[in-house]
Amino acid sequence: FPVISVSFSECRANTWEKVEQWLCKLISRVYNDHIYLYKVEGFLEDHESLEFGRILKRDPTAFYESALNDLTALLHRYHNKRVIVLIDEYDKPVNEAYRHGYFDDAISFLTSAYTGVLKDNVHLEKGLLTGVLRVAKAGYLSDLNNLEVYSLLDTSFADKYGVLEEEVVS
Secondary structure: OOEEEEEOOOOOOOOHHHHHHHHHHHHHHHHHHOOHHHHOOOOOOHHHHHHHHHHHOOOOOOOHHHHHHHHHHHHHHHHOOOEEEEEEOOOHHHHHHHHHOOHHHHHHHHHHHHHHHHOOOOOEEEEEEEOOOOOOOOOOOOOOOOOOOOOOOOHHHOOOOOOOHHHHHO
């Protein structure tokens, strides 16, 4: 399967403008990971090529809120397989926004971005969000369907996270 992988671990700033710059930079990196789509002659429609180029150049007029969703469509069309989306530290921008007082701006952007790529996306095979905050079935992610929440405390995954007792003892 084609994979989109992004980590929001670097999204740390005390203003929305700075976090927005980080988000644009990270989304641009994801597009750069799939730059072959941009380079294949005749694959992208003119409007898709224009938007892809804007995102690569971190143009402020690009549509970053829908960029991950748009990229799933392009990857699906190119590979003829639905896409796996991995989002690490999905909650970092939200936590920073809460701490520094720009929560509404961050929630507006992230609700559009996450809902667009993860809800009712026919190009999506599976999505995985990791973070410190529990993925709530209420709140800004409430529009997402078919959520499965796995905690570090879930015993069915005890041998997958962290270290084993034998490793600590030795």
